[in-house]
Amino acid sequence: MFWQPLILTLTLHHPAPPTITVRLSEWKVEVSQPTVPPGTVTFVARNVGTIPHAFEVEGRGVERETAQIQPGDSAVLTVTLRAGEYEVYCPIGEGSHEKLGMKAELYVGAAKPEEEHSAGEGASTTKVIRVRGGGPVIQILPGPFPFPDSVASVIPRFGAESTALRKQEANGPYSDSVARVTGTFRLTAWDRGAARDSVDGVARFTTQDGAAWRLELFGVQTRDVPHHPRFGGVVMGLYYHGNTEVHTPLVPTIMSRVALWTYGRLYRDGKEVTDSAQVHVMLLSRTRRLSDFGLQCWNCSREPEEELQLQVTPAAGGEALPAPGGVLFLNWEKSVGSPG
Numbered sequence: 001m002f003w004q005p006l007i008l009t010l011t012l013h014h015p016a017p018p019t020i021t022v023r024l025s026e027w028k029v030e031v032s033q034p035t036v037p038p039g040t041v042t043f044v045a046r047n048v049g050t051i052p053h054a055f056e057v058e059g060r061g062v063e064r065e066t067a068q069i070q071p072g073d074s075a076v077l078t079v080t081l082r083a084g085e086y087e088v089y090c091p092i093g094e095g096s097h098e099k100l101g102m103k104a105e106l107y108v109g110a111a112k113p114e115e116e117h118s119a120g121e122g123a124s125t126t127k128v129i130r131v132r133g134g135g136p137v138i139q140i141l142p143g144p145f146p147f148p149d150s151v152a153s154v155i156p157r158f159g160a161e162s163t164a165l166r167k168q169e170a171n172g173p174y175s176d177s178v179a180r181v182t183g184t185f186r187l188t189a190w191d192r193g194a195a196r197d198s199v200d201g202v203a204r205f206t207t208q209d210g211a212a213w214r215l216e217l218f219g220v221q222t223r224d225v226p227h228h229p230r231f232g233g234v235v236m237g238l239y240y241h242g243n244t245e246v247h248t249p250l251v252p253t254i255m256s257r258v259a260l261w262t263y264g265r266l267y268r269d270g271k272e273v274t275d276s277a278q279v280h281v282m283l284l285s286r287t288r289r290l291s292d293f294g295l296q297c298w299n300c301s302r303e304p305e306e307e308l309q310l311q312v313t314p315a316a317g318g319e320a321l322p323a324p325g326g327v328l329f330l331n332w333e334k335s336v337g338s339p340g
Contacts (some may be wrong), residue, residue: 145175285302
């Protein structure tokens with residue numbers, strides 16, 4: 001009798017890397033699960049927003065990102081991760097999209113350990129800024145945008161909204177057509193998180209037609225409108241506009257000490273015009289020459305942050321304001337902002 005040796009073949013099946021789906025939109029990053037096991041992870045990032053985004057994973061010596069993702073498109077990123085905490089975010093705009101809320105935490109491991117807090121730790125902090133308008137005051141009137149070549153490559157990225165932006169480029173509120181006027185402005189803004197932010201402020205000014213205006217500011221608004229998405233409250237230290245793909249490209253690229261959308265009660269010559277004006281306020285790096293107040297640069301992000309910009313528009317569906325172009329757009333050219 002002959003014994004036939006028994007040969008066993010063992011085939012090892014390696015499990016496929018876990019796949020995490022990611023939704024990118026204005027202004028948040030949503031991951032399908034916040035905890036994954038160590039090893040190789042595949043992220044499928046889909047841009048469900050209205051402007052370009054990207055996706056980055058950072059932590060534990062890893063820093064990997066996708067290429068820019070157009071609205072409606074997806075990108076795949078496969079990364080090997082060790083146990084520990086990571087941040088996932090949108091890297092577009094030199095951190096602007098991240099600062100606007102496009103970030104989330106990811107933990108790699110069996111389970112995220114419980115965090116221990118001593119008394120006082122983890123308490124929310126409130127940032128306060130007080131802004132005072134100063135220097136020459138100008139009213140910006142409708143006219144052509146003076147940097148058509150600079151915005152030529154940016155506007156098409158806004159998709160269906162490009163047509164409206166082209167109209168504003170030809171004759172809109174971001175022009176070199178200005179009138180020197182007079183006025184005062186003060187604002188206090190509290191950054192407590194988007195749901196609890198608050199403002200208090202008032203502007204008084206006389207426009208080029210001799211009308212006297214008063215604007216009382218209240219509440220922080222976050223509702224989106226075309227190519228001016230609200231960014232969820234009071235935001236301090238933001239790099240945006242221009243070619244950053246954050247909000248309208250019809251403003252030079254700037255740094256802002258504070259930026260917010262608020263509501264306003266607007267009066268003209270003592271009579272109420274509206275109790276629900278939409279108001280955009282920024283204390284930003286200088287964009288205009290003090291000699292003639294023309295826009296002086298396409299990238300103004302390194303200029304002193306002393307230009308206070310106030311833009312007042314009607315509520316959605318409301319009547320145009322009794323002003324050129326239906327909006328009020330004023331700058332206080334030598335303004336200051338200080339911590340509260």
